[in-house]
Amino acid sequence: MVVIPAKCVHCSTEFNILIEDLKPGLVTKTYECNFCWKYNVFEYKLRSDEVIKSYKNRDWLDKKYNSELLTLQQIADICGCTPMTIRDWMIRHDLEPRKPGHRHSN
Numbered sequence: 001m002v003v004i005p006a007k008c009v010h011c012s013t014e015f016n017i018l019i020e021d022l023k024p025g026l027v028t029k030t031y032e033c034n035f036c037w038k039y040n041v042f043e044y045k046l047r048s049d050e051v052i053k054s055y056k057n058r059d060w061l062d063k064k065y066n067s068e069l070l071t072l073q074q075i076a077d078i079c080g081c082t083p084m085t086i087r088d089w090m091i092r093h094d095l096e097p098r099k100p101g102h103r104h105s106n
């Protein structure tokens with residue numbers, strides 16, 4: 001969860017916007033001011049593009065998957081996308097996804 005400090009556009013009362021689940025891209029949030037009871041509409045765009053698109057970097061993906069042994073789901077959580085997207089990029093990077101439950105024995 002993320003807390004973003006903001007000000008009411010009508011009465012300048014300061015308050016915090018709480019964001020439960022972070023998703024990349026443009027997000028619109030409506031907040032009713034506790035002081036003047038007017039509505040504030042906030043639009044913001046997450047700036048963590050670097051993290052979100054890390055999977056496009058072969059070395060990063062290789063490190064997370066083959067060195068840190070994260071699962072597709074765990075990497076997808078970091079990047080804010082689906083495991084299918086990660087899998088897709090692994091294939092594009094010529095990295096081989098592990099089979100579920102597969103462990104290297106040697």
Ligand SMILES: [Zn+2]
Nearest residue numbers: 008011033036
């Ligand atoms: Zn207000």
